[in-house]
Amino acid sequence: MSLRPDLAKIASLVPQGARVLDVGCGDGALMAELQAQKLCDARGMEIDAEEVAKAVARGLSVVQGDANRDLADYPDGAFDVAILSQTLQTAARPDWLLDQLLRVGREAFVSFPNFAYWRMRLSLLANGKMPVTRHLPVSWYETDNIHHLTVADFRDFVDARGVQVKGCWFFAAGREIGGSNANWRAEHAVFRLSR
Amino acid sequence: MATTSTTSFRSVTLDAPLPLDSGRELAGVQVAYETAGELAADKSNAILIFHALTGDQFVVGQHPVTGKPGWWERMVGPGKPIDTDRYHVICANVIGSCMGSTGPASLGPDGKPYGMEFPVITIRDMVRAQMMLLDALGIETLHAVVGGSMGGMQALSCAANFPGRTGRVLAIATTARHSAQNIAFHEMGRQAIMADPNWRGGDYYDGNSPDKGLAVARMAAHITYLSEQGLTEKFGRQLQDREAKSFGFDADFQVESYLRYQGLSFTDRFDANSYLYITRAMDYFDLAEEAGGLLADAFAGAKDTRFCLVSFDTDWLYTTADMREVVHALNAVAAPVSFVELSAPYGHDSFLLDVPALDQVVTGFIG
Numbered sequence: 001m002s003l004r005p006d007l008a009k010i011a012s013l014v015p016q017g018a019r020v021l022d023v024g025c026g027d028g029a030l031m032a033e034l035q036a037q038k039l040c041d042a043r044g045m046e047i048d049a050e051e052v053a054k055a056v057a058r059g060l061s062v063v064q065g066d067a068n069r070d071l072a073d074y075p076d077g078a079f080d081v082a083i084l085s086q087t088l089q090t091a092a093r094p095d096w097l098l099d100q101l102l103r104v105g106r107e108a109f110v111s112f113p114n115f116a117y118w119r120m121r122l123s124l125l126a127n128g129k130m131p132v133t134r135h136l137p138v139s140w141y142e143t144d145n146i147h148h149l150t151v152a153d154f155r156d157f158v159d160a161r162g163v164q165v166k167g168c169w170f171f172a173a174g175r176e177i178g179g180s181n182a183n184w185r186a187e188h189a190v191f192r193l194s195r
Numbered sequence: 196m197a198t199t200s201t202t203s204f205r206s207v208t209l210d211a212p213l214p215l216d217s218g219r220e221l222a223g224v225q226v227a228y229e230t231a232g233e234l235a236a237d238k239s240n241a242i243l244i245f246h247a248l249t250g251d252q253f254v255v256g257q258h259p260v261t262g263k264p265g266w267w268e269r270m271v272g273p274g275k276p277i278d279t280d281r282y283h284v285i286c287a288n289v290i291g292s293c294m295g296s297t298g299p300a301s302l303g304p305d306g307k308p309y310g311m312e313f314p315v316i317t318i319r320d321m322v323r324a325q326m327m328l329l330d331a332l333g334i335e336t337l338h339a340v341v342g343g344s345m346g347g348m349q350a351l352s353c354a355a356n357f358p359g360r361t362g363r364v365l366a367i368a369t370t371a372r373h374s375a376q377n378i379a380f381h382e383m384g385r386q387a388i389m390a391d392p393n394w395r396g397g398d399y400y401d402g403n404s405p406d407k408g409l410a411v412a413r414m415a416a417h418i419t420y421l422s423e424q425g426l427t428e429k430f431g432r433q434l435q436d437r438e439a440k441s442f443g444f445d446a447d448f449q450v451e452s453y454l455r456y457q458g459l460s461f462t463d464r465f466d467a468n469s470y471l472y473i474t475r476a477m478d479y480f481d482l483a484e485e486a487g488g489l490l491a492d493a494f495a496g497a498k499d500t501r502f503c504l505v506s507f508d509t510d511w512l513y514t515t516a517d518m519r520e521v522v523h524a525l526n527a528v529a530a531p532v533s534f535v536e537l538s539a540p541y542g543h544d545s546f547l548l549d550v551p552a553l554d555q556v557v558t559g560f561i562g
Contacts, residue, residue: 041531057556057560061531064534065534070519074526075526075527
């Protein structure tokens with residue numbers, strides 16, 4: 001099975017045997033990988049019933065729920081690692097969500113699309129319209145992404161909240177790139193965070 | 196009740212008295228059961244299915260009383276989501292019922308039917324009797340317990356009270372606590388039975404049974420098993436075998452005719468006193484109360500049990516919100532839990548009907 005590059009990176013970084021909560025786990029591809037390769041005790045949360053059914057059908061423990069509300073149901077420190085991939089930009093309250101991730105998990109992995117990627121900037125500059133790209137393929141009025149952010153925004157966001165960045169990784173055109181000028185060059189970013 | 200006396204059921208007699216939550220105990224309890232699929236040599240492949248309020252042990256195969264197919268043929272059988280080519284499926288008639296397990300229609304120590312002398316039982320008492328059945332069958336641990344509606348209550352109760360006995364718990368369209376509304380509907384049904392002159396304080400086994408009251412109880416309950424959308428789609432305001440309203444009180448509407456049929460046919464296979472006792476057991480069900488007030492405490496011993504909970508969006512009897520409380524409690528003890536609200540038009544009865552997404556979930560969870 002081939003995971004998306006940001007998920008593959010997260011999978012490679014999660015410690016062996018960790019208790020993991022994958023928030024917005026979809027059909028459970030990352031969870032399955034973590035259970036098989038890292039012997040993790042993986043749990044998932046997903047809002048879409050069909051995706052939950054698929055994940056349960058592959059033998060995973062996934063709860064249908066809305067991260068914007070139901071993360072509050074988990075006890076403090078219930079997990080070693082909480083993962084939020086490609087979901088922060090869809091959250092009603094990204095700040096609340098980050099607090100919850102670092103409350104239920106001792107550390108968190110957060111991945112998101114970087115709206116300051118140079119092709120985005122160019123598209124916005126040249127056309128004057130919200131960019132529709134391969135990775136953000138939906139028009140502004142129907143996209144789930146209601147809180148577009150950039151790598152620089154995210155750094156400010158975690159700094160202001162006293163959250164520690166333990167590592168960050170960047171991706172463009174489906175592969176990992178170096179960290180220099182990431183706010184220009186990266187399509188996606190993965191951050192490893194803790195309190 | 197001519198039905199139970201003329202049919203013989205496969206059953207075991209428990210060799211010890213059954214202790215009850217009321218403080219009483221019941222001696223010489225019979226538990227009627229059916230099985231499907233072979234039990235593995237190491238006895239590791241048994242699945243216990245708990246039936247619902249008016250269900251029975253005939254999950255698959257022709258029912259000896261009604262002649263109809265088993266109540267969960269679409270879920271259980273060779274190659275089905277609960278695959279009897281791989282699993283040994285057991286289903287027992289709950290105590291208090293009337294398909295061969297000891298209930299109010301059974302003969303008491305004085306040689307007469309118990310009637311209202313039968314002790315009030317609980318969901319936990321039903322489960323306890325079935326654990327004693329497993330003891331008698333020599334089955335220590337189950338691969339899974341499975342149940343919908345009252346069967347789901349038993350599944351949750353089993354996990355809470357006998358956590359070592361099953362590796363998996365699949366609870367569908369159910370709740371950890373009967374709500375005021377749930378109790379209210381049941382009380383209406385009980386009062387209908389008791390208002391029938393044939394009920395005679397429950398001592399009717401030598402004469403006519405209170406069929407009218409039982410039929411009304413069933414009609415009222417049946418409405419709670421369906422959704423408004425389902426009723427509208429199936430019947431709307433269509434008239435039954437007539438061109439115009441009769442300006443009388445015949446069953447003018449199809450929905451009336453349907454409910455009357457449901458009520459009447461129910462009296463052919465069910466004992467009115469059993470209906471009183473089993474609905475009472477459901478009303479008393481509150482897993483959190485049993486554990487001292489916190490639902491999470493009920494599941495303290497079940498943190499290594501895998502749970503799968505399923506609700507339906509049109510089920511207004513046991514709702515998604517009810518199920519979320521169970522999810523919350525299981526998360527609090529870090530039990531591996533899956534939960535999904537499936538979309539189906541049939542209301543509470545969806546767990547018995549054609550919902551392909553449910554098959555997919557059950558197949559994956561049972562493994």
